Amino acid sequence: MESYLSSVKKQFEYYKMLGEKAMEQLDEEQLFWQYNEESNSIAVIVNHITGNMLSRFTDFLTTDGEKPWRNRDAEFINPFSSEDELLYRWKQGWECLIQVLEQLTEPDMERVVYIRNDGHSVVEAINRQLAHYPYHIGQMVFIAKMIKNNEWQTLSIARNKSTDYNSRKFSQDKERRHFTDDL
Secondary structure, rough: OOOHHHHHHHHHHHHHHHHHHHHOOHHHEEEEOOOOHHHOHHHHHHHHHHHHHHHHHHHOOOOOOOOOOOOOOHHOOOOOOOHHHHHHHHHHHHHHHHHHHHHHHHHHHEEEEEOOEEEEHHHHHHHHHHHHHHHHHHHHHHHHHHHHHHHOOOOOOOOHHHHHHHHHHHHOOOOOOOOOOOO
């Protein structure tokens, strides 16, 4: 389980980094851009992700992950008036999540936690969020990529660079490591 906790923390940090690198490519106005009225801006997605993180991971082992103070519907309305406010909220959510992951122990992994009264093992609850946050971070990346168009700086292996990337990876000795260790 120590391996699981280390791996899952690295996975969350990887997706945090992708979200941040996407946002860094945009100016403040672009963070609030919406394709249409039914679409979410990056700011709204950040508000939702962080609202979810704070609800799920505050008092993670002892209270339901859907806190009475959470207003999920309000998360889909932009509350931010600046990029600084947006980034502050982003940081709050991630700090809450990472702090919990760093404090969990092996015996905690089989404990039952609740989300809307549905019981989950700690592993299941973490996996649920590990699917949820990257889903939305992928949306953020896609929005940023649409906005930047030809000026987009890829966050993964660049087009027509797979051979170079593979060559670098296969030139390394085989050893156990996380794929994010040498990004």
